[in-house]
Amino acid sequence: MRILLIEDDDMIADGLKAGLGQLGFVVDWFRDGKSGLAALSGAPFDAVILDLGLPGLDGMEVLAAWRRAGRSEPVLILTARDALPERLKGLDAGADDYLVKPFALAEVAARLRALIRRRHGQSGPLYLHGALSFDPVARRATLSGEPLELTARELALLELLLVSKGRVLPRSLIEEKLYGWDQELDSNAVEVHVHHLRKKLGSGFIKTVRGIGYTLGDEE
Amino acid sequence: MKTPPSLRGRLMRMIMLVVPLVWLVATGISGYAAWHEVNEQYDGQQRLFAQQLLYSSRAFTRPAPPYEHGEEGEVDHMALAVWNTSGELLMSDGEGLALSPHPDFSGFLTLDTEEGKHWRVFYLSDAHYSVAVAQEFKERWEVVRGLLVAQWLPWLLMVPVLLILLWRSVARGLAPLERVREELQHRTPDDPTPLSRAVPSELAPLIDGMNGLIARGAEMLSRERRFTADAAHELRTPLAALRVQAEVAQLSTTTKARQHALGQLTLGIDRATRLTEQLLALSRLDPLQTPAHLAPLRWQAIAARALEEALHVAAERGIGVELQQSVPDAEVLPLSGDETLVGLLLRNLLDNAIRYSPDGATVTLVLAADHVAVRDTGPGISAEWLERVRERFFRPPGQSQPGSGLGLSIVERVAELHGLALELENHPEGGLIARLVRA
Missing domain, CATH: 1.10.287 (Helix Hairpins)
Structure with a gap:
């Protein structure tokens, strides 16, 4: 899951980037409102973490600009202000959730997952597909109850496929979702991950749509 | 704890003290005046009576029969007696028997009898007779006493009424105070509404x-x-x-x-x-109105200490810190103040300058006759934030250096306490100058 982080405090941003990375997210970080505002259109983000006290363009203005432009990415606001009017203002401006500093990393991750799940119309915490069950919180997948050994990238690809059930994912989109802007990737990285997943889950689990990309196989 | 004196009690005590005093004086004066008047009056009557008596004595042919006590028409406190020139008693009433003859004498005498009575006696004599008309002083005293009592009575009746009226009127006058007390008691400490000014003008x-x-x-x-x-x-x-x-x-x-x-x-x-x-x-x-300690500032000493403390951080990044002084020690911005606070101010300015200077740069502390300044060669502050950086917690956007946004607030507060103003200015050749001048 690719997350856009707009936060002016270096230490918080550094921690969120590293911590959320550990928890299976790919995080792109922008320091101020102006570059953050533009960044949303730059990559297929699944959710946004937005700090309100931003220099230059305030977080609330960034959010309002996105919503005016019709962007519907779920936005989680981070702020030091916890007064009710502040929270209401944020939610009314189009935020989907609100966290007051200091926050727990696990809570940020949980809320992001919930936001992304809701966006894809799923309410349960587990993704199910045939005999496969995927737990996005524990980062664990089981096949017919048997735990699967998957790498972080494989888990991310699996999550992406499950979330986008019924859609064909172009190869380039998968690349963008799995890798942040500052991460190196080999030209055939996606193929390698798909190959490994097929080996572990069965060849019919991922279907190749020739010339476009990949999609989830039929449920057995 | 000793109860502070009550206004009402004090007023009451004063009235209780003053009223009897005034009474006493008034009584003395009116008693004296009455005594004088009464004497004049009675003396006149005695004189008239004696003249009449002397005149009618000429008709006497022989001595009157001796007076017997209890006779009808006897008047206490009064006495009369008539003698011939040889001192033979011709007539007297009961009391008059005690009088002694003074032939050929006319005028007033005072007589103290053995029974302890004081008499005022008027003698009038002519060629044949001598008469005496006497009145006991007690009689006169009684008149005076009657007069005084008549004067005292209304006073005595009035005083309690006066005190009650005063008590109530003072209470009414102080009622607004009670209202103010009530208002103050129920007011929250942060309530900025002023108290009502509907109080007596003294309050x-x-x-x-x-x-x-x-x-x-x-x-x-x-x-x-x-x-x-x-x-x-x-x-x-x-x-x-x-x-x-x-x-x-x-x-x-x-x-x-x-x-x-x-x-x-x-x-x-x-x-x-x-x-x-x-x-x-x-x-x-924040709560200070003036610096806690006031002494003439020794800028060199303060600057030296601040520089020494800044040196360590500066050295880590290869930044040079230097002192520039254009006037003799005694002429550097003469000012009274608190050296600790001014030291804190200089340290904050130096700290900022070092923080925003590129590695290897130089920070200068300037001591001059009319200002003290710190200059760095960093990026300066863009014009739009130049005034806002003084605000508490405000930090210009895009800061890579950590900071609280309070340093300049501290500098400005200390400057304010010392009657100084902080001027921030971008140097034309780059860098920021923070200058302290007299406000």
């Missing part, structure tokens, strides 16, 4: 004074409240950073990642410590 200055205090108190409270709220919010950011880095350190699977997070944690703790120190400094500065 108006007190109410005005209290209203001034109320306004200042409310202002201070709201400022402190705002500051506390701001401070609490500002503390949340470093706390959030600490928490997130601590969690990252726990989650990290590689040593490198963990080391990085732990390094960030240390930096974060330094940052939170600095913010706390700055907050404490400001909270101590």
